[in-house]
Amino acid sequence: MIAATRRDTAGARESAAKDPALASELERECSSYALYLSGCAPTRYVIEKYLDFHQNFGAPADDRSFDSFLLAVSMRGAFWARLADSYASVWRKDSILRKKLVLTLALLECAPPVCEMLDRVPGGGFAGAMLRMGLAAMGYGVTLVMATALFTPARLWIAARER
Numbered sequence: 001m002i003a004a005t006r007r008d009t010a011g012a013r014e015s016a017a018k019d020p021a022l023a024s025e026l027e028r029e030c031s032s033y034a035l036y037l038s039g040c041a042p043t044r045y046v047i048e049k050y051l052d053f054h055q056n057f058g059a060p061a062d063d064r065s066f067d068s069f070l071l072a073v074s075m076r077g078a079f080w081a082r083l084a085d086s087y088a089s090v091w092r093k094d095s096i097l098r099k100k101l102v103l104t105l106a107l108l109e110c111a112p113p114v115c116e117m118l119d120r121v122p123g124g125g126f127a128g129a130m131l132r133m134g135l136a137a138m139g140y141g142v143t144l145v146m147a148t149a150l151f152t153p154a155r156l157w158i159a160a161r162e163r
Contacts (some may be wrong), residue, residue, distance in 0.1 A: 087147035
């Protein structure tokens with residue numbers, strides 16, 4: 001992920017640091033992704049490290065407008081991030097969204113109090129684990145169907161518009 005983002009120019013790194021609108025957008029992204037991944041709002045430390053990463057490595061260079069569309073949709077909130085992520089997990093595995101979600105999860109795993117919550121082993125034993133996995137799989141399936149129905153027409157429309 002870092003190697004892919006190093007392709008950016010120094011100008012992109014400087015613009016992330018100097019542009020308050022971009023910083024605000026990145027904070028919204030971080031908050032949305034943290035809520036989606038952990039159910040908790042990110043701490044100030046996580047937001048600062050998210051901004052620091054973008055400042056040091058720049059925004060990932062990507063001229064594909066559908067990826068920009070996915071990013072814009074995903075920063076609207078946890079539900080939209082879930083939809084965009086489930087779509088990207090099947091149809092856009094190399095998307096910038098997936099890379100930003102990995103970055104956010106890595107930051108959350110290293111920062112209390114969310115790290116304790118992510119590392120916690122839920123109760124219920126084997127039966128509880130099977131029930132949780134089954135419910136999660138059904139939820140993912142429903143979300144994937146909804147996301148595919150929502151984002152495929154948008155992807156086709158954006159591709160046709162770019163021709």
